[in-house]
Amino acid sequence: MLEFEFRPVFHLVLHVIVPLVVARLFWPAHWKRAALWMLAAWAIDLDHLLADPIYAPGRCSIGFHPLHTWPAIAVYAGLAVPKKTRWFGIGLLIHIVLDGIDCLLM
Numbered sequence: 571m572l573e574f575e576f577r578p579v580f581h582l583v584l585h586v587i588v589p590l591v592v593a594r595l596f597w598p599a600h601w602k603r604a605a606l607w608m609l610a611a612w613a614i615d616l617d618h619l620l621a622d623p624i625y626a627p628g629r630c631s632i633g634f635h636p637l638h639t640w641p642a643i644a645v646y647a648g649l650a651v652p653k654k655t656r657w658f659g660i661g662l663l664i665h666i667v668l669d670g671i672d673c674l675l676m
């Protein structure tokens with residue numbers, strides 16, 4: 571039972587910890603603002619609301635939810651390039667990578 575519930579919880583924790591760590595490591599002077607932008611990228615999980623059920627522990631979100639498909643990911647990579655949208659873009663890419671790892675662990 572514990573093992574069954576560990577992965578989703580671990581996944582949620584990573585969604586908070588990784589942006590904070592990346593922000594602190596790469597932008598120590600502006601880490602709070604960088605972290606906020608990267609945490610804001612979590613908003614793409616709103617696309618889960620379109621799915622039924624909203625959350626399924628055994629379902630890989632990459633390629634399933636509209637904001638977790640390859641065309642969307644290409645846009646996120648584009649957002650990571652200009653300085654203005656970089657933090658948000660990187661946050662989106664981190665989110666996708668974490669979701670991808672979760673798929674591999676399933």
Ligand SMILES: [Zn+2]
Binds near residue numbers: 614615631638665669
């Ligand atoms: Zn997601």
